[in-house]
Amino acid sequence: MNPPPLDISIGMTVYATHYEGIGGRLRDQLEDFLVEEVLDEIVFKHISEQPKKQGSYILYSLTKRGLDTLHAVKIVEKVFGARVNYLGIKDADAITSQYITIPADAERVRLSLPDRLTLKKLGYLPYPLNRSHLIGNRFFVKIREVERRQNIPQIIEVVLEKGVPNYFGYQRFGSRRPVTHLIGRALVKRRFEEAVNILLTYTTEDEKDNVQQARKILSEDYLNADPEDLPPTLDLERQVLRSLRAQPNNYIRALRSIPLRVRRLFVNAYQSYIFNRTLSKAIEDGEELSSIYQSDLYAEVIGVKILEARKAEGKINNSKKAVLLCPLVGYNFKEEDLGRLGPYASKVLLEEEVSPRSFYIDEMPELSVGGDVRAATIVLTGLHTEVSEEVLSLETTLGKGCYITSLLREVMKPQDPVKAGF
Template sequence: MIPEIDCQIGISVYSTKFPGIGGRIRVKPEDFQVTELISEKIKNSINDQNGYAVYKLKKKKIDTNHALSGIFRQKGIRLKSLGLKDASAITEQFVCSGNKGKSIESFSSDKYSLEKIGFVKKPLSKKDMVGNHFKLKISDCKNDLESFVEFDKILNFYGYQRFGSKRPVTHLIGKAILQMDFDRAVDLILSFTSSYDSKENNEIREKLSDRENYQQYFDQVPVQMDIERIVLKEMIEHGESVRAIRAIPISLRRFYIQAYQSFIFNQSLSAAFLDGENLFEAQSGDVCFDHNGIIGKYVKGMDQNLALPFVGYSYYKKTRFDFQISKILKQEEISPKDFFIKEMQEASSEGGFRQAAIHCTDYSSHGNVVEFSLSRGSFATILLREIMKPDDPILAGF
């Protein structure tokens, strides 16, 4: 049985035959350890002379953005990360200064530590990160983790956190924006409820489902609902939904659109798998990534990984997956040109391609601990989903 929340985010298949061991993850932060991997070229270019300072940030019980804000408050230095790491894990990642010459010495606080490792000639960017290494403990599980061997047969779905985890709503907001139904987008942000959310949060959301209540309940909206407060304030002051959506930071508005694209991608991958398409080997006419992440047509004998379209306004129809994708777009009542948003051009998206299968290396397991490395953009929770086959992913710590 596929859990209900999986279906809500477009995942309707398992790609492995393994029966699943159940269990829970993230019982303690130590159970979920993530180490960022950067390219050998960059590793070898780090020197101890001058340039842009590079640090290793280790953290626990805090996400990347909050840790970097804390460092700025304490030390007055702005650092950029290559990727975001969440709070419910122990993580190690590279961060880099945007200014030449200015650097600080290593220091630590109760939630994070910063260790200076040298300098680089130009600031590090996202593409310098090649992946992540994971060491994960699965609690309360059946004891046959070591018999899982299908780690090379896992589809590269977008994981739960892409959709808001406990409240899978980001893709629905994205769709409403694409359909230029800004009233609906506002309603989803303020009043979409989930059985996984807290009683207090759901109660305030119920009240906000009636626009007459906006002014009355504004002060009761918790501080951590910062986006909801931004939208509410605009609605109270101006009553214009498009203006309220525009008040949300651009990075988050783009994220809503990307979440909807991720939903379509998950659905496309599920449908292609159910239709019997081979998603683990590329064939003539396919679009692929080479080992450097460069996209191109399939070339026999070359080391390439199959890619699937990530729908946007430049959607490329000429793949063997157009049948499934076009069918999904028709059901969704969305067309590729909708991803160019006239009323909000800054959030438009041309789309692209994403690897069809997870590329997993250094896989090993012992007892109830599993270790592996994944390339950038793949989700450890998607690999764990195939190992655990949880009845309820959210209650299992996903």
Template structure:
């Protein structure tokens, strides 16, 4: 395992690569067409019901913004639109959305630049996060290090097939401004003023100078009225929060609730993602393997069955992992009480104690956000059979991943570059 030299990755808990081999460098997303994502849907079990299922193809659109614009054209609340997965902005993405109580004819009248909608069916139920079979990726990494490039690509491909750390990628925390987990931590601690201060006021150097000035001024003054004057018009979420504070001084909880419900819930779950990354790196710190089970490890099988590794079943568990029937998994805590099963659970509990957050905080956040934050198992390793093509200084990668896994996690293993080269 090779430590990451990049401070941002270290801050987000992504402290290791799977191999010590040199990376290919390069840059992702020179154009949106270099990052193509196709959602693989689960079968629609019924073709009747009030939810219209549509195929959404978008280029260089953030999903929440696209949904709001579609809802505006339809004359409905954006809360009537649901989806199974959140896709990248700087990309060409194809995914399914459900729209409640609209007609196909109304959808056909929606015309937005770089967005297309195609009605494909109906359902009794809306789509929900995670209700997809996976995602297929077609990615081009530009301007790679040409010296020994085919050999470097081959080495990374072998590692990706064997298993790499299944980190939550940079986009989980905010691409230009990786603050979602920091805001989520404040919400979990009941510090709503602190959460608003970070969301509106935390500036990052890759933002525009106008945005940085507006954020810095808010940090210094907490003046919501001035923020409304300073914040660029395209910063709609920050402006919505500031507008609420102008009308309701001191109501920081209400300001947070001015955010779309799905975004608000993602802030809290981003902190869970941060805990996962940190605990996974702690396992690597301890010299533990990603693919060789230890006593007390949790196992997650393909059919969602769970098991615990014991002295009695350890050899059988090792065989199952090697044959791809299951993976070692880490339990990400939430509002429920957790019984420690082994060293990974102990590492996670230590992180929770250090952060001053417990199950009660997740329970309170669940009530505040109106979303359940129960614990969940996530595999600690990710493997992908990657089809590659080298053309001069460009490398093309084609692969498929299960839901909730990040293509950039695969790409970083090839590139070993500054994470900002992947946005």
């Protein structure tokens, strides 16, 4: 079964199982897609009812309904007039609970939050949260209108035994407008005008009609377009146009008008695209991602907590307690240090006509990335399923950085991911 064009465009060119997908739809209701962050237990041991020192932070649980993380954080920052530390970007079309910290001395400058946001104070910490505190995410998902329920046991069996490629999921790139990696590619290749052009004008039939029309107008002459004529949702595009009005043709300045967090996401998305293509090439070549051989880079796993990377000195048979690692390329990438999967990443770089050095962006050094490694297969625990008529309810915990949509893609194999709710 061949993946749909959307999958191929973001590097997911294969499936791990040969069974026909069960079909179905996600997110018919917000309550069908619930996400809860899992924090390292050490954080809860450090919580106190009162601040213990100057410079303490307040730990909150932030629950959002149908809102993306970046906008939710922006709202909370306006409420407190302070920077918010958060651990990960969560689905917009879902009900999600995640942890944030705010400086304890921050004064609430606005009293109310939108109905779609809820804050619950949990206590004080002597430090702000950082990515190392996140262990994983717990998911509660319902797939409705299941078409082939008889295939569920076989697919789940393969998922548990051999694992699923740990692809970066659709939301990393934008399922309705898969564009973030294209902007990232242009940035890495120093094509700054092209990056602006893609941001402003690239559209798909899955965007709203008024947005498609706005992008069509921008494609004709965005340098003379009025930023205030854009639909309200195009806030990044509005900022870029304002910058270009002030200094036409200064594309680096225009790009820097976008918040740094978002700009980094563009380069990270390009890394993710190369990662997906690397995994796909390895699978197509017959590599077993569930196995670990001598000289492979791997990490031990406790629950869903992935420990430090290490080099395998021989074959590791118990793959449930260890996971193969795949390179996330950057300027420090060295093929010879990365076991079986290093050469596949090099092939992708060659086809993309970029080098590791390309990821150090001299003109915008704040976007440079050294690279990293990431689990090649999804790390999960506690997978429970329940079938009722045409509904499959699925509950599981995934390791940090693993996408539930990549697991659901394997189970459902949608031919139109957007219509299927991805």
